[in-house]
Amino acid sequence: MQLAAYHEGVLPRTYQTQNCSIARGLEVVGDRWTLLVIRTAFEGVRRFDDFQSELGVARNVLTDRLGRLCDEGVMRRHRYQERPDRYEYRLTRKGVELWPVMMSIMLWGDRHYAENGPPVLVTHRGCGGELTRALTCDKCGVSLQPNDIEPRPGPGI
Template sequence: MALPRTYESQNCSIARSLEVVGDRWTLLVIRSAFEGVRRFDDFQDALGVARNVLTDRLNRLCEEGIMRRVPYQERPERFEYRLTRKGVELWPAMMTLLMWGDRHYAPDGPPLIVGHRGCEGGLTPQFTCDVCGVSLGPSDVEPRPGPAA
């Protein structure tokens, strides 16, 4: 039996947010977008997701204003998918989930380290650099292989 997609009976912002991003593939599409993936085939290659599932998730993310379709070719017509400001605002939640997973589900160490581009430091739970202390956002960091890569 499938769980309902909506939580209309719950007056809860977490439940409402989960209606939009509370799916494994949706979160992985968003993660890939933060890693610079923009084109449908590249999402599919990176994730190994079925085309129909990816189409559904990208359409939903665009409908919700988390991503937008941007044409990059006219014949045939092709689009890139880019995070909107609303989508970029998910970065702290994604990084918190990554750090939580590293603490609880990475016994050999993190597979990925989010590093500060400016000084090679790492991201702290307060979204600052652990070396120079500056506040960090998505454009200030880059992924690097971790010990369990």
């Protein structure tokens, strides 16, 4: 990894020549709208218009991000209507593997930027315990996965 280049701020706009898995991953998920689309998909949103209204993102930007996520195999399109064709966007296994990353970013943001407390509390469906930095339940200690959790409004909402 070329740390000097990172510190000097000379990374090119694309990272194809970087021999770094972080840089290559950023090619796929490294912008704000992409991460928010993924977050919203984890919240259960699947349809284009629902993504657009939930996020407030321009339609052309959303079209681009969803297309890129589908091209990369992070999401897949599933037709739910014909005439006109309408599609849902669902996370693939590759997309679901981003859950630990998303939760880690959320918990980091809670620690450093949620002045009034977390806006969302992620709790274990099994016992009501809260998600820890190790992505375990603080009550029972079990390792949590996306289907094991229930988001609830937090004090910072």
